[in-house]
Amino acid sequence: MSTASPRSAAAPPPALSSRATAVGGSAVREILATTAKPEIISFAGGLPAPELFDVTGLARAYDAVLADSGSAALQYSTTEGDPELRGAISARLTAGGLPTDPASLLITAGSQQALTLLATALIEPGDTVLVEDPCYLAVLQVFGFAGARVVPVPCDEYGPDLEALDELLVRLRPKLLYTVPTFQNPTGRTMPAKRREAVAGLAARRGLWLVEDDPYGELRYEGEDVPRLTACAGAVGAGDRAVLLGSFSKIMAPGMRLGWMRAPAELLRACTVVKQSADLHTPTVNQMAAARYLADNDLDAHISRIRAVYGERRDALLAGLPDALPDGSRWNRPEGGMFVWARLPEGYDAAELLPRAVAHDVAYVPGAPFHVERPDAATMRLSFVTHTPAEIEEGLRRLSKALSS
Template sequence: MNDTVPPPGLALRGAAAGSSVIREALALTARPEVISFAGGLPASELIDTDGIRAAYDHVLSHSPHRALQYSLTEGDPELREAVAARLARGGLTTGPDRLLVTTGSQQALFLLTSVLLDPGDTVLVEDPTYLAALQCFLRAGVRAVPVPTDADGIDVDALPRLVAEHRPKAIYLVPTFQNPTGHTLPADRRAALARFAARHGLWIVEDDPYGELRFRGERLPWIAQLPDAADRTVLLGSFSKILAPGMRLGWLHAPAEVRRACAVAKQSLDLHTSAVDQAAAARYLAVRDLDAHLARCRTAYAERCAALLDALDAVLPAGSSCSRPDGGMFVWVRLPDGYDAVELLPRAVEHDVAFVPGAPFFAGEGDRATLRMSFAAHDPVVIAKGVERLAPLLG
């Protein structure tokens, strides 16, 4: 007789969190012959492996006990000094005490959600927006309400109605080379958003993993550096797209109260981000020319973006549209009504090419005619070949 009792089921937040369509797409494209435009991966061949290797060699040779021991929750002091210096050069005067190093900027978003938002609270998001942010909010029991967007990003004029109706606590956005669309919020809208948040008592979460990958046009100010928003904006950054994603290093810059609360929350997660990875990054920033490295990346990404747009222009059916970003990694495509990118993906993989369907990036009803394509990981010849494989499916 079997008298065992099964264990309880998953917690509601665990059961509610679905798998990432991006991870599933990457799994589908594991075969080396597949040309994948799916993942937001930086170009592997552009990673400065020699410089990174030398940085690890140095810290393990000269300060192994510091690099391999427990460290500060707030992060390596030298790394925070280096990040603060880069922010200051970009126009955000600050210091290391305003920074918290995180295990990727995804952890920073998780921490912020836990300290700023309670279950049942509402956050406004771009429509479409970063898929992992939607998953983070869902897991926390936070309701994400979409704000309409156009080719210049979030529609600030739509905010009064949405705030009156939903009473949100925060606005989350990726204002520069947005994921998934590649759009960039203009300076006048950034200023209007800052003024609006100040008048209505809203937090702003400004996610900026791609800002240093501009290959055309002039740099725009962070929302965090605008006077109206300085006391209410949390700026998220990452080394994944500019140094190496495998190091899993991100950071958040926040008002003191928020940074302290995030540090306490982080202590319960992982105590601190990998000390050896932080030490290596700090060493790299001290002795290598990151700006020269980024200049090479920008040149390559400009060529790859142009190659993808040229190839798409030749094969997309009439009535299609695609974004034309000034930086970052992504092009957003909308096919004519009647096309379904979700259904198209398995057929594309059969043709050894892949993309990410756009529908999961929407907080509301997804537009199934949309898809996201990343140009960063392939050279122009491979990009042209990949779009050529996709072309028969679009006829």
Template sequence: MTAVDSTTSLATSATPALAARAGSVGGSPVREILALTARPEVISFAGGLPAPELFDAEGVADAFAAVLRDQPSQALQYSTTEGEPGLRAALAERTEARGLATSPDDLLITTGSQQALSLLSTALLDAGDTVLVENPCYLAALQVFSFSGARIVPVPCDEDGIDPEALDILVARERPKLLYTVPTFQNPTGRTMPAARRAAVAEIAARRGLWIVEDDPYGELRFEGERVPWIASHGPAADRTVLLGSFSKVMAPGMRLGWLRAPAALRRACAVVKQSVDLHTPTVTQLAAARYLADRDLDAHVAKVGAAYGKRRDAMLAALPGALPEGSSWVRPEGGMFVWATLPDGSDATALLREVITHDVAYVPGAPFYAAEADPRTLRLCFVTQTEDEIREGLRRLGGALR
């Protein structure tokens, strides 16, 4: 073979295939819809984006400036995998003030709570393990569990969330490794699990032997009603519940700051996984968040945001009867970011979206949020990104499209 022949042969050789899991898990339909609706004239209820005009940009900027002025060597240096001690101490204090005894050593800082889900999936799940999820379920959690090779089984739910009796039967039959739940202002449905059900879920986990992953990104965004204690605060679940938190909805999603609170052995395993992923969450961002918590009143900021979001929720609820066809129904959330709606029998929210987008308005069809058979009539509407006037106009457009 000549040198030219050898070069040609090398140039035309097939490249190795991607990992099987890379082709078996689809992309996010929400992200794809957001790309389709990026035109400025579109009023999109599709994303889960906090209102940018409500960010405390001045406070965050001051926190970063103070850290870079006062602690430049530390802020720009590597940090520990577990997270900056000052931030962990501040988060432990906030968690304890909300009724769950927590020390800084109970916490691991993550690059958004989405990373916490990924770390837990790697630390806990082997291919073929069974994971129980709410029906419907947060879409990105389904993606994470699918990447791990887990078998995902939905738990029957009603307007109050997980049905404990159905959960008990499923755990006995399926022998799952963990249950994943967003019990407060759930994504996508907006529903909240009552305290009695949380206690029942904790008891089942203790008796049957499974982990609970309790995701709480929206819990501070309450507009009405009383706060419901975390599942993690129930005694039977104390040694088997992982609580996830995030600054994305109350400070700024661009900071990519989350955390997990977990029993020691699992937390250490997650730290080892994190070392292999990114070593640690950016130091400067952690220090800025800690400085913000020291210098500013985050609770006052959250109250301001919650008041605005509550008005936007009310604007959406008031306009929905004129926007959705007769026979539709929807959940009235006490907080959070989403309204979950169900169109009349025979409707297909995914098929209808093609026409809806031509009217410069968008929502997310509900089908991708189901781990098994989907209800094609369902859709999710985010009410926090737009102003009240924009919500009313968007729903006017939606009504015209659906008619």
């Protein structure tokens, strides 16, 4: 009697989850992978300028932590985060006009992880969440994996349209609104104080979670600071449904993967439990080094240096766009952050033109993937922080050649 070999009789492995197959990859990350050649001048990624990292100061901080507290720095730690780091963050937030207790903070592996924790703690499959149109691309992945119904809120140059937002709140009764109100990704726009107050008021009246993501808020090059949306929520009685996400990625070093969440106690506890199941805690040595760096260095002075350089690079990009883009193109002038949002004339498709741009050794991010519905094919996101003004000028020359060829 013959029997089939184990190899031929083996059944196929079980299928991937429906979430894993339904949610696509990040268009930005995939573009970055294809434009990694050193000869390409890339306006695609929101990558901080590596020459501005305070490598010396951070090295001293790591050395000091390992010399003084090496055993603790290399050990498991609490999920909530290093007490000294939480204290330093709460002090910065309080000084910036948002009184914050260290106990209301959770240290995360970048603010990206905070989004994932929130989605797990708040969203049931089928829940409706609102996002700005266009919106930060990765949040679409996060909410997609959570099984949410993602609905875009129509926006103008200053953020969500209030009438449209209220209509969606009444009709759909969404669980939360996710917003980047300061130097938004991808558009670079900033929501004015009056509109923040109105959005917070709607959250208070309609029963809505407000999730404010603020990775770029300290990168201002002109204009006046605007109160955080979370502070506005507290002023109108919606502080019990306001969440603030922050990060050291843009002002210290993204490779440290340090972010934080400020949230009401019950939600923070739920997110802490979710994080326990995900990674136990954010790396101890990175947290302690960041706390030591904040204690021994003037972070505000370092941010001022970053602002000066990035502001010059923004101006170089804005100065070169009239000659680089076709007649009839439009773009904004962000007061800070990392991005300029541009729109080519009718009939242009930024995604179709990207391979031509890459062939000319320049890259950008097409705007269509940032839209949940009705993508605008003529839009593009241009990041200005990674390259020097001379490199930006050369990149725009290449872009002009690509678009006109």
